[in-house]
Amino acid sequence: MIEASQLRAARGLIEWSQTQLAEAAGLSLPTIKRMEKVGPGRSSADNVNAVRRALEAAGVVFLEAGASAEGGPGVRLRKDLGT
Numbered sequence: 001m002i003e004a005s006q007l008r009a010a011r012g013l014i015e016w017s018q019t020q021l022a023e024a025a026g027l028s029l030p031t032i033k034r035m036e037k038v039g040p041g042r043s044s045a046d047n048v049n050a051v052r053r054a055l056e057a058a059g060v061v062f063l064e065a066g067a068s069a070e071g072g073p074g075v076r077l078r079k080d081l082g083t
Helices: 004-013 018-025 029-038 045-057
Strands: 060-065 076-077
Touching: 004 029, 004 045, 004 076, 018 029, 018 045, 029 045, 029 060, 045 060
Parallel strands: none
Antiparallel strands: 060 076
8 A cells, every 4th residue: 555655755756746646647636635644545446546557657666665675665766767
């Protein structure tokens, strides 16, 4: 499951505003703000998937907890975009 901090970090990596993310995901701005504040766990699966697809299409890769030696969830840019 994506965490609120991952959404904020992902948006920061690609330098998108909340409005840009809302437009790319086809969701309302209040929905994005709520997801970034309280986490996507209270959103519908369709909304979470729309946000994830929009961010991944822009080059974001989501890292699940335990994906690295340090263990926390995170985000990074796809290799072909980050170089």
